[in-house]
Amino acid sequence: MRLPAFLAIGLASFFLILPAASSAKPSKEAEEAKRQAKLYQKKLSKDQQIVHALDRLTFGPKPGDIARVKKMGLKKWLDLQLHPDRIPENPDLEAKLQPLESLRMTPMEAGQHYPTPQMIRAIAAGRQPLPEDPVLRASIQRWIARYKIKKEEAASGKGTSAIDANPNADLEPAKTLEDVLNTSELQTLRNGKPDQKRELLESMPADKLEDVLVALPRGQRQQLFNNSPVDVQRRIMVLNSPQQVVAYDLLEAKLLRAIESNRQLAEELDDFWFNHFNVYYDKGSDRFLIPDYEREAIRPHVLGTFRDLLEATAKSPAMLFYLDNFQSVRPDIDANSKNRKVKRGLNENYGRELMELHTLGVNGGYTQHDVTEVARCFTGWTIQDPRRGGAFFYDHKLHDKGEKVVLGHVIPAGGGIEDGEKVLDILATHPSTAKFISTELAQRFVADNPPPALIDKMSKTFLDSGGDIRQVMKTMLDSKEFWSQGAYRAKVKTPFEMVASSVRALDANVTDAWALANQVGNLGEPLYRKQEPTGYSNLNSDWVNSAALLGRMNFAVQVTKNQVPGVKVAASQPAEMIGSPDFQRR
Amino acid sequence: MTSRRVFLKGSALAMFGVGALPTWLSRSVYADDGSDRRKKILVAIFQRGAVDGLNMVVPFGEQRYYELRPSLAIPRPDGTPTSAVDLDGFFGLHPSLAPLKPMFDAQQLAIVDAVGSPDPTRSHFDAQDYMESGTPGFKATSDGWMNRALPKPDGPVSALRAVSLGSSLPRSLRGRNDALAVNNLNDFQVRDPKAAAAFESMYEHTRDSALNGTGKETFSAVKIMQSIQKQTYTPANGAKYPGGRFGQSLQQIARLIKADVGLEVAFADIGGWDTHVNEVGAQPAVGQLANNLSDFAQSLAAFYQDLGDRMADVAVVTMSEFGRTAKENGNRGTDHGHANVMFVMGGGIRGGKVYGDWPGLAEEQLNEGRDLALTTDFRDVLGELVSKHLGNPNLKAVFPGYENPKFRGLIG
Numbered sequence: 001m002r003l004p005a006f007l008a009i010g011l012a013s014f015f016l017i018l019p020a021a022s023s024a025k026p027s028k029e030a031e032e033a034k035r036q037a038k039l040y041q042k043k044l045s046k047d048q049q050i051v052h053a054l055d056r057l058t059f060g061p062k063p064g065d066i067a068r069v070k071k072m073g074l075k076k077w078l079d080l081q082l083h084p085d086r087i088p089e090n091p092d093l094e095a096k097l098q099p100l101e102s103l104r105m106t107p108m109e110a111g112q113h114y115p116t117p118q119m120i121r122a123i124a125a126g127r128q129p130l131p132e133d134p135v136l137r138a139s140i141q142r143w144i145a146r147y148k149i150k151k152e153e154a155a156s157g158k159g160t161s162a163i164d165a166n167p168n169a170d171l172e173p174a175k176t177l178e179d180v181l182n183t184s185e186l187q188t189l190r191n192g193k194p195d196q197k198r199e200l201l202e203s204m205p206a207d208k209l210e211d212v213l214v215a216l217p218r219g220q221r222q223q224l225f226n227n228s229p230v231d232v233q234r235r236i237m238v239l240n241s242p243q244q245v246v247a248y249d250l251l252e253a254k255l256l257r258a259i260e261s262n263r264q265l266a267e268e269l270d271d272f273w274f275n276h277f278n279v280y281y282d283k284g285s286d287r288f289l290i291p292d293y294e295r296e297a298i299r300p301h302v303l304g305t306f307r308d309l310l311e312a313t314a315k316s317p318a319m320l321f322y323l324d325n326f327q328s329v330r331p332d333i334d335a336n337s338k339n340r341k342v343k344r345g346l347n348e349n350y351g352r353e354l355m356e357l358h359t360l361g362v363n364g365g366y367t368q369h370d371v372t373e374v375a376r377c378f379t380g381w382t383i384q385d386p387r388r389g390g391a392f393f394y395d396h397k398l399h400d401k402g403e404k405v406v407l408g409h410v411i412p413a414g415g416g417i418e419d420g421e422k423v424l425d426i427l428a429t430h431p432s433t434a435k436f437i438s439t440e441l442a443q444r445f446v447a448d449n450p451p452p453a454l455i456d457k458m459s460k461t462f463l464d465s466g467g468d469i470r471q472v473m474k475t476m477l478d479s480k481e482f483w484s485q486g487a488y489r490a491k492v493k494t495p496f497e498m499v500a501s502s503v504r505a506l507d508a509n510v511t512d513a514w515a516l517a518n519q520v521g522n523l524g525e526p527l528y529r530k531q532e533p534t535g536y537s538n539l540n541s542d543w544v545n546s547a548a549l550l551g552r553m554n555f556a557v558q559v560t561k562n563q564v565p566g567v568k569v570a571a572s573q574p575a576e577m578i579g580s581p582d583f584q585r586r
Numbered sequence: 587m588t589s590r591r592v593f594l595k596g597s598a599l600a601m602f603g604v605g606a607l608p609t610w611l612s613r614s615v616y617a618d619d620g621s622d623r624r625k626k627i628l629v630a631i632f633q634r635g636a637v638d639g640l641n642m643v644v645p646f647g648e649q650r651y652y653e654l655r656p657s658l659a660i661p662r663p664d665g666t667p668t669s670a671v672d673l674d675g676f677f678g679l680h681p682s683l684a685p686l687k688p689m690f691d692a693q694q695l696a697i698v699d700a701v702g703s704p705d706p707t708r709s710h711f712d713a714q715d716y717m718e719s720g721t722p723g724f725k726a727t728s729d730g731w732m733n734r735a736l737p738k739p740d741g742p743v744s745a746l747r748a749v750s751l752g753s754s755l756p757r758s759l760r761g762r763n764d765a766l767a768v769n770n771l772n773d774f775q776v777r778d779p780k781a782a783a784a785f786e787s788m789y790e791h792t793r794d795s796a797l798n799g800t801g802k803e804t805f806s807a808v809k810i811m812q813s814i815q816k817q818t819y820t821p822a823n824g825a826k827y828p829g830g831r832f833g834q835s836l837q838q839i840a841r842l843i844k845a846d847v848g849l850e851v852a853f854a855d856i857g858g859w860d861t862h863v864n865e866v867g868a869q870p871a872v873g874q875l876a877n878n879l880s881d882f883a884q885s886l887a888a889f890y891q892d893l894g895d896r897m898a899d900v901a902v903v904t905m906s907e908f909g910r911t912a913k914e915n916g917n918r919g920t921d922h923g924h925a926n927v928m929f930v931m932g933g934g935i936r937g938g939k940v941y942g943d944w945p946g947l948a949e950e951q952l953n954e955g956r957d958l959a960l961t962t963d964f965r966d967v968l969g970e971l972v973s974k975h976l977g978n979p980n981l982k983a984v985f986p987g988y989e990n991p992k993f994r995g996l997i998g
Contacts, residue, residue: 324862327917343656345916349862352708352922362709368954371708492796522769524753531857532635534711544796545755545767546804550774553785557778575781581792581801 040451040486050074052488055586056445057081058264060501078477082303082470084263093260099230100249103291107317107389110288112136116243119388120144128388143242177215180208194227201232213239226565230512246288247281248514250528255513255520258500269302269469270294271496272444277313277358278535279322281528286318288389290528293318306437306467307428310358314424315392317383323533325350326382328375330400346400351375353533355427361439364432370407376400377411377419434462438472443538446482447490454481489585492540495523497586498552502559502578503567512566519564523551544584553579624899626975627843629852630732630758632718633882633906635859636710638920639927640912640958641875642683643697643940647676650947654913658920660870668871673697677940681871682879685887689931693938694890694897696930696996700942701962702908706954708922710860713907717964718757720985729761731968731985732851736763737978744848745806751835751854759853764803771838774811782808814845825892826884832856833885840892843900850976856882859906863917890931898933901975905964911956912947923957928967930996934975941994966992 044052050069054061057078069077080087097103102110111119112131122128124144130137177186188200189212201209201224213221213235221236228236237245254271261267274294279286297316301309313319320326328347334340351374355366380399384390394417403413409426411419427433438458442450458475465471476482493501499520503510510516520527524543530536537543556579558564560572577583645651646662660680663672670678671687677699679687689695705722707713716722720731736748748765750756759765768774776782789801819841827833835854842849858878867873890897909926925945931937945951945959953959969981969991978984981991 324917324919327863329916331916333916343916347862347915347917347919348921356709356711362707362712368708522753532710532860540796541760542754544800546800546807547753547755547767547769547774549789549797549800549804550776550808551753551769553776553781554773557776557781561778575778576784576788579781579785580788581794581797584797585794 036449036486037451040481040484042485043480044483044485044488048488049483052483053078055489056482056487056491057268058504059258059267059497060504060586062504063507081263081265082474082477084266084303087262090260090262093256096256096260097253099234100253102246102249102288103253103295105291107285107289107292107391109389110246110291111285111389112140114238114242114245114288115140115143116287122387139238175211175215177212180211180215197224198227198229202229210235226515233512233514243287246291247528250281250290250294251517252513254527255500255516256510258496259503259510259513265473266299266302268444269473270299272441273298273302273309275530275535276440277309277319278530278533279318280531282531283322285321285383285386285389289316289318289321292316301469303470303473304468306433306462306469307424309469310424310428311421313358314354314378314420315381317386317390317392319350320381320383320392321386323350323353325375325378326386328379328381329398330376330379333398346372346375346379348372348375350378354423357533357535359427359436360430360432361436364430364436366407373404373406373411374423376402376404377406377423380417381420428467429463431459431463434459434467438462440538441472442476444491445476446487448539448541451481451486454479491586492543492584493586494536494538494543495520495525495548495552496527498523498584499555501586502556502583505578505583506559506569506573508559509568509570510566511568515565516567519555519558523555524548549584552584555579624846625848625850626977627849627852627900628732628735628971628976629839629854629900629902631886631902631904632714632756632758632853632855633859633904634710634714634855634857635906636713636908636910636922637859637906637926638861638865638875638910639699639906639925640909641865641870642680642879643673643699643927644670644678644680645676645944645947646670646672646678648947651912654947656914657918658866658870658914668869674940676944680876680879682876683883685883686929686931689887689890690938694931694933694935695937696935696939696941698928698930698941698962698967698994698996700925700945700958700960701928701967702925702960702964704960704963706924708908710907710922715757717905717907720965720968721987724987727986730756730758732758732853733761733763733765734984735968735972735976735978736850737976738980744810744850745803746810746842746847746849748851749839749842749849750852751838756853756855759851764799766803766807768807768838771811771841772815775808775815810847814841814847821888821892823891823894825888827888827892828881828884830881830885832881833888836885836889837892840889843893843896856885861910862915862919862921865914865919886929886931897931901930901932901935901971903931903967903971904929905968909958912952912958913956924953925958925960928964930967930971932975934997936996936998941996962994963988963991966994967996970994970996 050066051061053074054065054069102114105113113136115123119128120140120143123130123140130140177189181189185200188196192200204212209232213232218240222240225233225236234245237248257267258271277298279290279293281287281290293316297312297318301312324347328350329344331345333345334343348371352371354374355364355370356362360366380395380397382393382395382398384393396416399416399419401414404411404419406423407426407430409422411422435455438455439450442454442458446454454476457479458472461475462472481487499516503516517527521529525536556575559567560569560575560578562569640651641658641660644660646660652659660678661669663670663678667681669681671681671684672678673690677697686695703713703717703722705713705716707716715725718730719727720734721727733748745764746766748759748763750759750765750767752767753769755765755767776785786805789798789805792798792801821827821837821840827837832854839852839854842852861875864873865875867876886902889902893900905928906926909923910920911923915921941962943961945961947958949955951959965985965988969985970993972978972984973981974997985991
């Protein structure tokens, strides 16, 4: 176990207070801490430095990367990674991202194009309007027709409550398979080998393909999924479960960018900041709010200023929905209302997590009283039409206009949206925030227990530069601690890092990353699906256990044997490299 | 020869051949050997996210409960399925917990109320960490209470001694004693025999201490698991586990218990309790909390039914990091509170009673004027189970810094 000095002192006093613990332990722990501290003084060789940079600042080296960095010079490479806008993006990646339309949509567009069952029900019941766009309108009307027929069947006793169990169940198609396909084609589609089926689908003109997919029963359509070209997969998804498309696009993009982007550090930081400001895909409207969140609130700021990033998340519909602030209103709002049985009021969820997880850290010096005061400052920060994917909206009627005191700062009565903005100012410039963010960054990029001296340097830069994330990263990359034996191979890969780095190391060709994303989930890190606002852990101990190791070994077997759909390894490669203890580290 | 030798780590199993079923072997040996009784098993359940204990076990005898929660309060027992299930004239179960009432009536389910961690934190993360480390307020503890609770072995121990269901090892089970995380019993293997052998050797020989230790544990357990995987599992006594993750976790724990592979402690968790918004649906007995409690209760009831007589050896304890505010918030939900409720179930438990001192819900009786106050430390409950059920007398090492645990008499 690695322990820096400050922790060791804590441990030592622990054993002094608690007589039950072994008395031999403290000296051993202290010794270990001393040994550890020495390792942070020990330099890496030139070659180790390059390996270390690629391990830490990218999703693992690809064959040839080490030579490339060597040729370019480490210093120049680092500088470029810190300025991703100066690196031309990989055109193959851009081509692969092109079909993933939902990534570029506003929340409202995403919700309309890929409606959830609830949304279809709401439109069918007249609680939500039909979209204006004629193509969209037609597709939604088709879903509604399907929905209504199922509902009538249920009501007439023909079906059971099938509509609730499966709102995407099929309608009788306008054309049957026999209408569209000749005998030999039918034969291939029903009994052919996967490759033959794929070939058949690829050979069809678009309108015929559409007819075939519509005519197929839902189950058979789904069976075609794994072996279909990407565009067919999208059509299958839209027909079977439209709301799944958004998840598909998110996962696809996340994996493809990690594996193929030239701007590796920016992608590492995208993962870091999304995780820091975690939101959860399966919570209501977040199903169609997240693409906008990642694109507008996270990605533009990964190397920008922390204050901008913080405000972008605070005003994002995805966060307002996830941490319930869109429903938090001044406590007295319904005091005199006779019509409302349920009195609306304050919700502390965002106020608390904003300080505990986004800025100050749990020991950052706030109280329960501060939580309530911060929550009052953010009343009225809500979403226009939250169930349809509307934008951020400040509603003055809902705002608590009384005086508040946050961490000793008086926020005078009579304010509006600026109350919340002042809270963000206070938090973004607070020394506890500087320390907390620096520690989290160092835990991801240096070691689980980063040396206090490094945290001090990074915190100082954070405060001096007005929270300039690029400068903080630069301080870390200029430190001797980063380039030391203490940091070298000190981190265990997260499942996401493990899977992405495997594909990179094997130089595999990825045509579809869906199966890879499922592997990441099976290994314990379902992407976009961390329910708790803490995000996923950054610490080794959380990723080393029997289930995780077996999962990683099995992934190694599958990926090297070309058993992961959508991923092709050129020559046969032994599983041993990917499943080895060494490969689990970075 | 003792039965336990069958479960020795690594090689001993080979003696009997992997095909031999430990069940019959151990049964016959246990029957003969009075000195080597079957081990007691402790199962811990963590309700992550802070469950609303005041709606799990409803203090319907207190009018103030109804005043604090106009839209959330579960109606007083009136025999209908939307009202509380009367336990003792003052407390009642949430109607979704009705599947647990037969255990309460059979005196195998005890409830402890106004219980929890004395630390005032309202952070999910810290509170879970404190409860799992067993040292509230103290962050430097590196291991978990359940790992420390394992009795000192009087011989070789099973590689399946301590098991958690899920893809990560919870804080409670981390520490000096080996503990396994198991996603799925049937998948606990490397699917390619050649690669498996290569990996076993690599993890055996690596100088990476963290991966070396876990790797060795894993491969020892894989060997034992092979004998379990050979049989398909059918729950006994018509038990039907819900299909969700929690029900499946409990089913796998039952399977391990019945396979007699030396299990001593097991852990499972169930999330989704952080009900800030819409805790209830159209009326208090339905909605988010009700659905989650149904899953919880039906899973526990299935486990109890499935184990049948084996419940004599088993104790199950449930916990959650803190309770929720006594008063409902503005969004038909509740915010982070303090004291909560714990369930303790098992053959050796003095059930059929709600334990603890009820502190009341009047404003001045509430913690910080907003939450149920704490009258029982969670370590009193866990400590009693560790010492009287698992038979580990060294509570000072299990809960360092906790000087005087006050047992509630859950075990006679």
